[in-house]
Amino acid sequence: MASQEPRHVDEHEADLRIVGLGKTFVSPEDPSEGVVAVDDVNLSFRKGQLVTLLGPSGCGKTTLLRMIAGFEEPTAGDIFFGSARVNELAPNRRDAAMVFQSYAIFPHLDVFDNIAFGLRLKHLDRRTIQDRVDTVAGLVGLEGMTKRPPSQLSGGQQQRVALARCIVMEPRLLLFDEPLSNLDAKLRDQMRVEIRDLQQRLGITSVYVTHDQVEAMALSDVVVVMNAGRVEQVGNPIEVYARPASRFVADFIGKANFLEGRALDGTAIEVAGVRVDVPNGVPHPAGSAVTAVVRPEALTLHQTGGGSLRGRVARTAFLGSLGEVVVDVPGQGSWLIDVPNAAEVGLPGVDDEVGVTPSARSVHVLPA
Amino acid sequence: MRAAKRQIEILARDPLLLAVVVVIFAAIATFVVYPLAKVFLASVLVRGTWTLEHYELLTTRRLYRNALVNSLQVATFVGVVGTALGFLIAFVVTRTDVPFKRVLHMLTLLPIISPPFVGAISILFLFGFNGLVTKQLLQLQDFNIYGRWGVIASQIFTFAPLAYLSLRGVLQSISPTLEDAAFNIGAGKWQAFWKVTFPLALPGIFSAFLVVFIESISDFGNPLVLAGAAFPMLAPQAYLEITGSFNLARGAMLATILLLPSLTAFAIQRYWVSRRQYVTVTGKPTASTSKLVTPFAKWTLFGIVASFALLVVAFYAVIVVGAFTRVWGFDYSFTLQHMNYVFSVGLDSVRDTLLIAIVSTPVSGLLGMLIAFLVVRRTFPGKAALEFGSILSYAVPGTVVGIGYILAFNAPPLILTGTFAILVLAFVFRYVPVGIQNGIAVLKQIDPSIEEAAQNLGADGVTTFRKITLPLIAPAFFSGLVYAFVRAMTAISAAIFLVSANWNLMTVQILNQVGSGRLGVAAAFSILTIVLVMIAIAIIGFLVERTGKTTSTIRF
Numbered sequence A: 001m002a003s004q005e006p007r008h009v010d011e012h013e014a015d016l017r018i019v020g021l022g023k024t025f026v027s028p029e030d031p032s033e034g035v036v037a038v039d040d041v042n043l044s045f046r047k048g049q050l051v052t053l054l055g056p057s058g059c060g061k062t063t064l065l066r067m068i069a070g071f072e073e074p075t076a077g078d079i080f081f082g083s084a085r086v087n088e089l090a091p092n093r094r095d096a097a098m099v100f101q102s103y104a105i106f107p108h109l110d111v112f113d114n115i116a117f118g119l120r121l122k123h124l125d126r127r128t129i130q131d132r133v134d135t136v137a138g139l140v141g142l143e144g145m146t147k148r149p150p151s152q153l154s155g156g157q158q159q160r161v162a163l164a165r166c167i168v169m170e171p172r173l174l175l176f177d178e179p180l181s182n183l184d185a186k187l188r189d190q191m192r193v194e195i196r197d198l199q200q201r202l203g204i205t206s207v208y209v210t211h212d213q214v215e216a217m218a219l220s221d222v223v224v225v226m227n228a229g230r231v232e233q234v235g236n237p238i239e240v241y242a243r244p245a246s247r248f249v250a251d252f253i254g255k256a257n258f259l260e261g262r263a264l265d266g267t268a269i270e271v272a273g274v275r276v277d278v279p280n281g282v283p284h285p286a287g288s289a290v291t292a293v294v295r296p297e298a299l300t301l302h303q304t305g306g307g308s309l310r311g312r313v314a315r316t317a318f319l320g321s322l323g324e325v326v327v328d329v330p331g332q333g334s335w336l337i338d339v340p341n342a343a344e345v346g347l348p349g350v351d352d353e354v355g356v357t358p359s360a361r362s363v364h365v366l367p368a
Numbered sequence B: 001m002r003a004a005k006r007q008i009e010i011l012a013r014d015p016l017l018l019a020v021v022v023v024i025f026a027a028i029a030t031f032v033v034y035p036l037a038k039v040f041l042a043s044v045l046v047r048g049t050w051t052l053e054h055y056e057l058l059t060t061r062r063l064y065r066n067a068l069v070n071s072l073q074v075a076t077f078v079g080v081v082g083t084a085l086g087f088l089i090a091f092v093v094t095r096t097d098v099p100f101k102r103v104l105h106m107l108t109l110l111p112i113i114s115p116p117f118v119g120a121i122s123i124l125f126l127f128g129f130n131g132l133v134t135k136q137l138l139q140l141q142d143f144n145i146y147g148r149w150g151v152i153a154s155q156i157f158t159f160a161p162l163a164y165l166s167l168r169g170v171l172q173s174i175s176p177t178l179e180d181a182a183f184n185i186g187a188g189k190w191q192a193f194w195k196v197t198f199p200l201a202l203p204g205i206f207s208a209f210l211v212v213f214i215e216s217i218s219d220f221g222n223p224l225v226l227a228g229a230a231f232p233m234l235a236p237q238a239y240l241e242i243t244g245s246f247n248l249a250r251g252a253m254l255a256t257i258l259l260l261p262s263l264t265a266f267a268i269q270r271y272w273v274s275r276r277q278y279v280t281v282t283g284k285p286t287a288s289t290s291k292l293v294t295p296f297a298k299w300t301l302f303g304i305v306a307s308f309a310l311l312v313v314a315f316y317a318v319i320v321v322g323a324f325t326r327v328w329g330f331d332y333s334f335t336l337q338h339m340n341y342v343f344s345v346g347l348d349s350v351r352d353t354l355l356i357a358i359v360s361t362p363v364s365g366l367l368g369m370l371i372a373f374l375v376v377r378r379t380f381p382g383k384a385a386l387e388f389g390s391i392l393s394y395a396v397p398g399t400v401v402g403i404g405y406i407l408a409f410n411a412p413p414l415i416l417t418g419t420f421a422i423l424v425l426a427f428v429f430r431y432v433p434v435g436i437q438n439g440i441a442v443l444k445q446i447d448p449s450i451e452e453a454a455q456n457l458g459a460d461g462v463t464t465f466r467k468i469t470l471p472l473i474a475p476a477f478f479s480g481l482v483y484a485f486v487r488a489m490t491a492i493s494a495a496i497f498l499v500s501a502n503w504n505l506m507t508v509q510i511l512n513q514v515g516s517g518r519l520g521v522a523a524a525f526s527i528l529t530i531v532l533v534m535i536a537i538a539i540i541g542f543l544v545e546r547t548g549k550t551t552s553t554i555r556f
Ligand SMILES: Nc1ncnc2c1ncn2[C@@H]1O[C@H](COP(=O)(O)OP(=O)(O)O)[C@@H](O)[C@H]1O
Pocket: A025, A026, A035, A036, A037, A055, A056, A057, A058, A059, A060, A061, A062, A063, A064
């Protein structure tokens, strides 16, 4: 298992802290049978950070988020908002506003009443409510629509109502459960930018669940990659892309080629009998088997001879701005190589023998 | 046990909700379970000693044995015939294009909103000793309608509409495209019906049978009016033991016996049949094609169904005429004297009935929705028991409830006999199950995150229920209201044990008038009841319309 590289946040400066958190769902029919949805999760985040929980479907992201919101009861561990432990706090008293995957707009209330719902429960006076709703409606681009019933809103507008309803509360935490998954691609990109801008402007610590790695990369200060209930890696987008902590992370985020070889010394490995320099370091004793990750754009294709490793072209595809070439390297499997400027340089034919050189600074040896 | 403790801890984070749950548990225990237990106890514990002597009477006394056998036979027969008739009507309404479908539908439903023994009164008007048909038309001297066939006839008239109502829903939810598919692969009409439609509807048919069976065996009014001394039946016999011979233990024994078949039928319905309802849910009821029947079959069926509708018309016409006829059978001149009686001497009972119905209906409606909400959306220990306890009273015959209430609330700690409260409580807990079931069905279709969102924005459990859940399940709430109101206005079997000089009911008045041979007054009371019920339904319909403006346009 990959190491959990905790991004160091001091206890006293953490706005949200999760310690040893676990959740096992017990089936009501057979109490001896349980599903471990979340397993020993430790995380700390600073105020104002936007954190994404990223992982394949079923890995426990929603369960983790719902424990933060108070809808699920942890079976192990603790959750702290600042220094306050909130495990026993009812969801309505947590001050952690959530945007649901299905939006969960109150269908019998118009836009204004949806947004004002939480404020009214706080018994604020009418003027204050009116002002705050108007301001927030403006922020999310719903001005002039506050009298509409939800049935007359598009998907994107419903999404905005769900968001407005949360931020009008000025909560200490914002929680998002795959908020964009029901929108079409174009609207998704636009809303993504808007959410990021708004979050930056308001400075509210946010936890954002998604299974879409592009979305996670584009949005986050911190990405938490999850797999089967456990945290695989915590890091900023560049770290999780360039220095994945495990094969799973490398594979899940972007496209990855795996180089199987042996450690030579602290700065080089041997792959298919060829020495590959790894200036970033090899954290393994000499002679041990290692796996390194190289992204497709960090492999250079040599069509006319040369290159440190040799292979045979299995497939090619021209995608406009770049070409993709799949090369079978003996003893290594298939590697995917990006060819920039493919229209100019052309692509090799299938079965051609070609050379491949990894860009040394982009080779990342996975930890043991 | 640990899990239960944890569930309570979680619930306790919302103290108001915990309080509500505790109160509901206490109420169900006190007003549903406790009276039932009292009935059973009274039948086996006599003056401090345990005994089965009263149950032995079932073998030694023919009266009691006959009562049991008669009740079972009648309920089975009425169940079969009533269900068959209900199915025919439902089939005609959903699968053919005969004219006047809407009228047929309305007429078929009329007996449901009437006091349960209006049929019995009409039968007396038509076929009694002074009956229009038997005496005036046929000049029969010794024709006797009292007994088995009288009860059966009036029960079929009363309960077939219930079977119709549920089977209409079943047939509507079986898409006619399935029948089309059967034709498509070469099935004949007859085959399509027997191999596709009928098997799909079978669980629904069985379920309707059980409903009619339960209603029939629990029925009190029709047997009391029509069974006569020579044909004893369980429910009226239990009543006579208690009010006539003041023999509580025997009454309790008969009530316990009465409970067995009802509960068995209920258990089968709930835990066996309902799991087999593999009706294909297509979302909306589809407009039906009418390829399933030949024109000949169609008009034959229409004839049967129309005859039933005409019978309904005839029965009600007789009631109306009877209410304005001086002395039925002798002097058919017009009179207002029966109506005058109702609006003078009878006015108190009209007021009492309305007041009790108006108070118990919203309480029952709200309680039903609240229990549905708790059952679907919350976890707490004893949830299954709460759900079971609260819908149990659906299967408990009113006679048993009535006896249970007089046994349970006649002595400290809780003395309620003779009060307004005991009638309201009896009605609230008797008519809450239908509201609960409707509420559960609707709630299961509402995305739970809508309620979670409310909580997330700061609403506690009770506020969430009030501001979000209740408005969203308004249709179920209002249909629960209609049911509770109709039942409260037309109830007799439990109420007859609970009325007093201070609080009397129209239905009990009707029965008393029938008993003393004053059918005209009984008819006048019946008409007034039906009119009041219709007014109430119209008012509730108006409320639905108004709230519907804001909620019905919503896509979930
Ligand atoms: N209420 C529940 N009861 C039982 N198992 C559940 C429940 N909710 C989620 N699970 C299980 O927990 C695991 C994680 O689910 P979830 O958190 O929804 O994953 P994700 O949001 O990452 O797709 C899954 O295996 C799921 O089946």
